[in-house]
Amino acid sequence: MRAFRTAEVVQSARSATITDLDLGTDRSGARLTARTGSLGPLEPAHVVVDADHAHQLGVRAGDRVTLEFEGRPVHLTVAATLPGAGPYGGNFFVPAADLTRMGVDPAPTKVTADASEDGARGRIRAQRAVTDTLTGPERGEGRVIAEDSAGQAGDSDDLRTTATTVIMVLGLTVLVAVVGVATTASLTVVERRREFGLLRALGLGGAAVHRMVTVECALYGVLGGVLGLALCMPYSWLLIHVARTSAPFSVPAGELAAVFVTLVLLTAAAGMVPALSASRTSPTVAVARNE
Secondary structure (H helix, E strand, O other): OEEEOEEEEEEOOEEEEEEOOOOOOOHHHHOOOOOEEOOOOOOOOEEEEOHHHHHHHOOOOOOEEEEEEOOEEEEEEEEEEOOOOOHHHOOEEOOHHHHHHOOOOOOOOEEEEEOOOOHHHHHHHHHHHHHHHHOEOOOEOOEEEEEOOOOOOOHHHHHHHHHHHHHHHHHHHHHHHHHHHHHHHHHHHHHOHHHHHHHHHOOOOHHHHHHHHHHHHHHHHHHHHHHHHHHHHHHHHHHHHHHOOOOOOOOOHHHHHHHHHHHHHHHHHHOHHHHHHHHOOOHHHHHOOOO
């Protein structure tokens, strides 16, 4: 069972939630990865910021942020930013000592508990047990959040499922593209046998013909990659804008470059067998009457 505190702060004239929830020990935090910086133990006067507020403030790990608590400014250094929303509605995550120095009541405002068994029954039993222990007429009415040992599905799980689906669709698309390039190249070789024969008769070697056909197939991948990037960028921005997700729009240049290069290499590899057939075309084909 873990107890933590939350408080309302003002950031750029907007209300936000600051909490001393330790992302390193909480089960929800264990599923998170940092967009910038590291989610290790927080040093004093450091803060972890969720994606929405990091985007609004234009900050990343190492930058400074200023929050207001009860009219007093609080200056913090960004230790890390999250790729999405923070767990349990938190926007800013600070060490417990910093929250105490700000003047926040030392009594915890939220409690999480791991159920002894999985499923809805385990969550219900855990919630009842914690509620009976921590709330009531003499203790006040708190908010109890119970999670089973497997963890509750949240935005991060949905995002992970969506990403897995997109990757599977992308893999299937690349497979179809490679097969299509191989088929097109094979038909091209059959239809251009006299052309290849003429090139061989003019002195072009078999290796040069092989390279020519392979490069042509690689250009299919280049063209497909360029068109794909030109179409996916505005559609991706539109999807994030319509879904109103907390994650800001960004371009993963490194990953996109790796996918682009892989696509070009695969289409080039798909044309190697047809290129081999073209390189073996005899020069006598160029003078044949019927082809």
